[in-house]
Amino acid sequence: xxxxxxxxxxxxxxxxxxxxxxxxxxxxxxxxxxxxxxxxxxxxxxxxxxxxxxxxxxxxxxxxxxxxxxxxxxxxxxxxxxxxxxxxxxxxxxxxxxxxxxxxxxxxxxxxxxxxxxxxxxxxxxxxxxxxxxxxxxxxxxxxxxxxxxxxxxxxxxxxxxxxxxxxxxxxxxxxxxxxxxxxxxxxxxxxxxxxxxxxxxxxxxxxxxxxxxxxxxxxxxxxxxxxxxxxxxxxxxxxxxxxxxxxxxxxxxxxxxxxxxxxxxxxxxxxxxxxxxxxxxxxxxxxxxxxxxxxxxxxxxxxxxxxx
Ligand SMILES: O=C(O)CCC(=O)C(=O)O
Numbered sequence: 001x002x003x004x005x006x007x008x009x010x011x012x013x014x015x016x017x018x019x020x021x022x023x024x025x026x027x028x029x030x031x032x033x034x035x036x037x038x039x040x041x042x043x044x045x046x047x048x049x050x051x052x053x054x055x056x057x058x059x060x061x062x063x064x065x066x067x068x069x070x071x072x073x074x075x076x077x078x079x080x081x082x083x084x085x086x087x088x089x090x091x092x093x094x095x096x097x098x099x100x101x102x103x104x105x106x107x108x109x110x111x112x113x114x115x116x117x118x119x120x121x122x123x124x125x126x127x128x129x130x131x132x133x134x135x136x137x138x139x140x141x142x143x144x145x146x147x148x149x150x151x152x153x154x155x156x157x158x159x160x161x162x163x164x165x166x167x168x169x170x171x172x173x174x175x176x177x178x179x180x181x182x183x184x185x186x187x188x189x190x191x192x193x194x195x196x197x198x199x200x201x202x203x204x205x206x207x208x209x210x211x212x213x214x215x216x217x218x219x220x221x222x223x224x225x226x227x228x229x230x231x232x233x234x235x236x237x238x239x240x241x242x243x244x245x246x247x248x249x250x251x252x253x254x255x256x257x258x259x260x261x262x263x264x265x266x267x268x269x270x271x272x273x274x275x276x277x278x279x280x281x282x283x284x285x286x287x288x289x290x291x292x293x294x295x296x297x298x299x300x301x302x303x304x305x306x307x308x309x
Contacts, residue, residue, distance in 0.1 A: 052142045062147055063193065066220035066267035069253070073139050073260040074201055083203055085128035086281055089160055092127065093118050103127035104300035112168040118160075119169055123299020124283070125158035132158065134201070135285040136306055143262060144197045144287045145308040153306045156180070156297055157198065157286030163211050163274040170211070170272045173239045174227050175219070177265040180288070186295050194265040195292035203281040206255040211274035213253040213261065216245065219268035227268075 054068075062068050074082070092102050093116070099109050104126025110117040125132035134140070135158045145151050163169050180196050181187035189195050206212040219225075228240030245268060253261065263269065274280045290305065297303055 052138055054143050054146050059146060062262065062264065063220060065217045067215055067261055067263035069255070070139070070143075070260045070262070072256070072258045074134075074258040076258065078134070079201075079203055079257045081130055082134060082201065082283055083281065085124070085131050086160055086162065086203070086283075088128060089121050089124060090118065090162070093121075101298060101300075106298035110168070112166075115167075117164075117167045117169060118162050120162075121160040123158050123297065123302045124160040126299040126301055131160075131283065132301070134283065138308070140199050140260070140285055141287070141306055141308045144199065147197045147262070147264075148195065148287065148289045149191050149193075150289050151308045152290045153287040153308065154290050154293055155285065155304050155306055156196075156288050156293060156302070157284050158299070158302075159284040159286075161282045161284065163271075163280040163282075165274055165277055165279070168273060171270055172227075172272075173241070173245065173268060173270040175222075175224060175266050175268055176263075176286070177224050178227065178229070180265060180293065181224070182295065186293075188292055188294070190289040190292045195289040196265040196286065198263050198265070198284060198286045200261040200263075201283040201285075202255040202259045202261075203257055203283060204279045205257065206253060206259075206280060207276060208252055208254070209274075210276040210278065210280040211271050212255070212280070214250045214270045214272075215253065215263070216249050216268040217251055218249075219244070220264045220266050222266055222268070224266060225268075 054062075058068055089105065089107075092105070093107055093109065096102055096107060096109070099107060101107075105124050105128070106122040106126075108119040108122060110119045125135055135155055141153060144153055161169070176196060176198055177187075177194065187195075200213070204210070222242075222244050225242035225244060226240055227242065227245075250270075255261070287306070293303065
């Protein structure tokens, strides 16, 4: 399948603010880009675009602090289309009883109060082509290619998180490297800076009570630390806290639909139960330096290669 897209975009990249505990929009750097995307097939995607580049300051901020936020990176129509894919995923989940592969996506199910809970959908794009299109979008892939120092990316994650009100889904304190490097032979740090960038597109307003992302500024410089090997959505879970970790340092991310976070594999982060009255959905796309990953991820077409020209 070949899809050609050409459009002018207005992108706002916001370096993080460090003061206070609640991050929201500050001053923006306004970047205009001319976008022209060519999507190939599911295993190899070539993008041929012009400029959407992080500044040297933003790249420094990413590695020093652990994350950067791009405000309104995706527009309301795009967010609506992504949500519609999430609705489809929920329809599929409604008809299945167990964790497993369905239509190319891997559904991880749980239960709370005898109700089925979708903990996450791994390689959500396997059943939702539009999510694959978003995963190959230059607004995600060009910054990631800069951060990884490579114009070839391996897309490991296309993951849907739903967090319905009070559904018990939590992601306790961790670093993503725990989920990438699972022991000898599974991961090589090719670029010497972690070799992985996670992006997270916010689909519903993220508020203090909707189970927002929490980050520890500067944890990106810790390297890998020990948060213990845990099923972090186990209600009895008590995380191991490394000596560098102090709860008081946590920063809460407030965000609007379309805002997008980029964070590194050593950035300590968590998100807890959604106690609000509304969904807190996010779409995660994660990219590795080529040659870093040696594991197979579930989902049809997972671990595809993306070339960023
Ligand atoms: O959906 C969330 O808040 C969890 C995000 C997260 O912890 C992760 O992607 O590693």
